[in-house]
Amino acid sequence: DTGVSQDPRHKITKRGQNVTFRCDPISEHNRLYWYRQTLGQGPEFLTYFQNEAQLEKSRLLSDRFSAERPKGSFSTLEIQRTEQGDSAMYLCASSLDRVNSPLHFGNGTRLTVT
Amino acid sequence: AQSVAQPEDQVNVAEGNPLTVKCTYSVSGNPYLFWYVQYPNRGLQFLLKYITGDNLVKGSYGFEAEFNKSQTSFHLKKPSALVSDSALYFCAVRDAAFSGSARQLTFGSGTQLTVLP
Numbered sequence: 001d002t003g004v005s006q007d008p009r010h011k012i013t014k015r016g017q018n019v020t021f022r023c024d025p026i027s028e029h030n031r032l033y034w035y036r037q038t039l040g041q042g043p044e045f046l047t048y049f050q051n052e053a054q055l056e057k058s059r060l061l062s063d064r065f066s067a068e069r070p071k072g073s074f075s076t077l078e079i080q081r082t083e084q085g086d087s088a089m090y091l092c093a094s095s096l097d098r099v100n101s102p103l104h105f106g107n108g109t110r111l112t113v114t
Numbered sequence: 115a116q117s118v119a120q121p122e123d124q125v126n127v128a129e130g131n132p133l134t135v136k137c138t139y140s141v142s143g144n145p146y147l148f149w150y151v152q153y154p155n156r157g158l159q160f161l162l163k164y165i166t167g168d169n170l171v172k173g174s175y176g177f178e179a180e181f182n183k184s185q186t187s188f189h190l191k192k193p194s195a196l197v198s199d200s201a202l203y204f205c206a207v208r209d210a211a212f213s214g215s216a217r218q219l220t221f222g223s224g225t226q227l228t229v230l231p
Contacts, residue, residue: 004157033218042118042204042221043158056218091157100146100165100210103219105157 002026004106006092012112013082020078021109025094032075033103034067035091036060043091049075050097082113116141118207120222127195128230135190135225137205144210147188148219149179152202161203164188175199195229202226 005024013019025032030051035043046065048056051072061067064082069075079086089110093103117140127133139145146165150158162173169181179190188205203226206219 006157040223042206042223045218045220048218058218093157100163102148102160102163103158104160105150107155107157110155 004092004094004104006090006106006109008109009107010110010112012114015082015084015113017082018078018080019082019111020076021090021092021111023075023077023092023094023106025074025092026104027073028096029094029104030072030097031095031101032069033093033095034075034077035093037089037091037108038087046077046090079111082111084113087111087113116145116207116209116220118205118220118222120203120205120225122225123223124226124228126228126230129197130194133190133192133195133199133227133229135203135205135227137188137190137222138186139188139205139207140186141207141209142211145186145188146208146210147179147181148206148208149173149177149188149190150204150206150221152204152224158204161190197229197231200227200229 007022032049034046037043047067049069064080067077089108091108093105095101095103119138148163149161152158164181172178202224204224205222
């Protein structure tokens with residue numbers, strides 16, 4: 001079962017450093033989503049790709065955050081000049097190109113900014 | 115704007131008893147509704163969805179959910195709880211119009227279900 005894969009699983013970084021996370025979606029899924037989840041909360045939408053096009057970005061996605069999906073397959077999420085408030089679980093999900101398709105989530109990357 | 119409310123942070127139930135996890139939603143159009151489960155340090159797993167048709171939908175692991183349009187609710191149920199059902203449960207909604215900001219799923223804050231042996 002080749003589900004959604006995220007790397008790394010955990011990342012500890014010092015404030016001010018840049019970090020990059022990778023997501024490999026299910027191969028036949030052309031929609032890819034990034035969500036952020038903090039302790040005790042539900043996932044919050046960050047951004048969404050259809051193939052290589054980034055169609056929507058949340059206001060949560062400050063200018064320190066950038067996401068790419070260069071060939072419509074894997075995606076990267078970069079956070080520049082990390083802050084302690086960036087500490088969270090970053091979840092990637094993918095789905096088929098149908099509005100009622102469920103999202104399939106990876107196991108997430110847990111970021112800790114010290 | 116679309117939103118989801120899960121009024122209970124915590125639900126405790128004895129093993130073998132029926133369980134209900136509550137969810138209410140708000141969308142401007144027709145809703146697509148989903149339930150997900152999350153185990154510690156893992157991503158979310160899809161349980162079931164309501165798109166249209168029968169108000170009672172059945173999903174994975176014996177779970178089902180009842181869509182009630184007049185009460186704008188989509189409660190998750192299981193006739194007989196197992197200890198292994200203990201996890202964090204999330205309700206999510208998407209507007210069927212799927213335009214603008216409604217492209218993404220909006221999640222509730224989650225309900226921690228604990229099934230006691």
